[in-house]
Amino acid sequence: MKKYATVILLSLATLAGLRAQEYVPTAENLKAREEFQDNKFGIFLHWGLYSMLAQGEWVMNRENLNHEEYAKLASGFYPSRFNAEEWVKAVKASGAKYICFTTRHHEGFSMWATRQSDYNIVDATPFRRDVLKELADACRKHGIRLHLYYSHLDWHRDDYYPLGRTGRGTGRTTHGEWKTYYTFMNNQLTELLTQYGDIGAIWFDGVWDHDADPDFDWQLPEQYALIHRLQPACLVANNHHQAPFAGEDIQIFERDLPGENTAGLSGQDISRLPLETCETMNGMWGYKIVDQNYKSVKTLIHYLVKAAGRNANLLMNLGPQPNGELPATGVERLKAMGEWLATHGETVYGTRGGDVTPRDWGVTTRKGNKLYVHILDLPDRGLFLPLTTARVKSAVVFDSRKPVAFRQEKAGVTLTLPETPDAIDYIVELTLKEG
Numbered sequence: 272m273k274k275y276a277t278v279i280l281l282s283l284a285t286l287a288g289l290r291a292q293e294y295v296p297t298a299e300n301l302k303a304r305e306e307f308q309d310n311k312f313g314i315f316l317h318w319g320l321y322s323m324l325a326q327g328e329w330v331m332n333r334e335n336l337n338h339e340e341y342a343k344l345a346s347g348f349y350p351s352r353f354n355a356e357e358w359v360k361a362v363k364a365s366g367a368k369y370i371c372f373t374t375r376h377h378e379g380f381s382m383w384a385t386r387q388s389d390y391n392i393v394d395a396t397p398f399r400r401d402v403l404k405e406l407a408d409a410c411r412k413h414g415i416r417l418h419l420y421y422s423h424l425d426w427h428r429d430d431y432y433p434l435g436r437t438g439r440g441t442g443r444t445t446h447g448e449w450k451t452y453y454t455f456m457n458n459q460l461t462e463l464l465t466q467y468g469d470i471g472a473i474w475f476d477g478v479w480d481h482d483a484d485p486d487f488d489w490q491l492p493e494q495y496a497l498i499h500r501l502q503p504a505c506l507v508a509n510n511h512h513q514a515p516f517a518g519e520d521i522q523i524f525e526r527d528l529p530g531e532n533t534a535g536l537s538g539q540d541i542s543r544l545p546l547e548t549c550e551t552m553n554g555m556w557g558y559k560i561v562d563q564n565y566k567s568v569k570t571l572i573h574y575l576v577k578a579a580g581r582n583a584n585l586l587m588n589l590g591p592q593p594n595g596e597l598p599a600t601g602v603e604r605l606k607a608m609g610e611w612l613a614t615h616g617e618t619v620y621g622t623r624g625g626d627v628t629p630r631d632w633g634v635t636t637r638k639g640n641k642l643y644v645h646i647l648d649l650p651d652r653g654l655f656l657p658l659t660t661a662r663v664k665s666a667v668v669f670d671s672r673k674p675v676a677f678r679q680e681k682a683g684v685t686l687t688l689p690e691t692p693d694a695i696d697y698i699v700e701l702t703l704k705e706g
């Protein structure tokens with residue numbers, strides 16, 4: 272008997288020990304996750320020295336640019352038209368609720384007044400302004416949340432070592448040590464989380480640089496714990512293209528809606544964490560002068576709605592120009608999205624993926640006892656919804672409030688629309704019976 276009791280006690284102690292290392296999100300963090308999901312729409316801004324070369328943020332790797340030569344770009348970086356307030360106003364006009372800004376991309380240049388290296392916008396450029404500080408202030412003033420992109424990999428520093436599979440032609444001497452680099456990153460993250468107010472999320476990228484040597488230890492749990500210690504509500508995200516690791520608060524998809532994999536980066540399982548998918552407005556993240564191929568307003572709205580129907584947020588990217596302005600076509604698109612959201616936002620913000628899973632014709636979103644049927648493509652007035660989880664009390668067209676005829680059977684509900692849908696998003700609002 273005594274022996275069993277000892278065994279049980281020992282197992283409990285081991286379990287408790289294990290638990291102590293497990294990540295348990297705080298109440299603030301769980302609340303932040305809900306708010307993040309309610310916000311539904313954010314704008315990604317990729318801006319760095321690469322913007323000057325105007326060929327996207329991977330130019331250094333693609334053209335095997337020597338990192339010392341590349342660094343000379345800094346002394347010519349003077350984005351004379353940068354105005355954080357204008358950026359934030361354009362974002363606000365789009366109906367987006369947060370910005371994700373590249374604080375330091377793979378090129379290794381820091382876009383804030385970091386003390387950890389001189390290779391930053393204040394010390395190394397004639398501009399000498401802490402653009403992150405200006406952006407953080409403008410966000411706070413206009414009620415926009417600020418998320419920070421931070422690259423794990425670095426094509427510039429010698430202590431990003433051992434090298435990964437990218438940036439092999441940038442001429443680093445690789446004399447440095449991972450330990451120094453890891454400390455450098457954690458010191459930078461500490462600055463970001465202590466000097467710029469509340470940060471909505473840290474959005475990591477680059478872990479895939481070591482996917483050919485999967486045993487490489489990034490020491491992520493300790494880094495995530497540091498973030499959560501400094502700001503418990505700050506969400507940790509990592510664009511590693513895998514199912515979430517312990518310590519992460521949201522799951523990211525790149526260039527595909529959750530469940531789809533056209534870009535080849537999204538075969539991973541969909542977790543129960545809040546989801547976000549990021550996409551470019553033209554074809555590139557960083558500014559690319561020859562790429563004027565901006566997605567249409569219709570495509571952008573469809574992408575947002577399709578993400579919402581899959582229970583995911585949309586993070587839509589724009590690459591600011593080297594002069595500091597947002598590209599004019601992008602700003603126009605943002606405005607048009609905002610105009611649509613001003614009248615239809617109720618069917619997107621604060622919703623979760625609806626009871627009927629995504630279909631060829633569109634998606635559903637759910638908030639309380641409302642189920643919004645977003646018809647994106649239907650050449651017909653009749654629509655069968657395999658809705659078996661709830662009973663419909665009433666159905667109207669969201670815009671016109673015209674009644675929609677419906678017949679509910681065991682297998683679902685058949686709607687007969689008053690007209691053939693021809694709006695960007697023809698929404699039917701179903702009021703469901705309680706209970």
Ligand code: GLC
Pocket residue numbers: 317328329476477510525549556
């Ligand atoms: C990829 C690219 C990077 C970009 C990111 C955005 O990981 O390497 O340049 O910032 O996707 O999702």
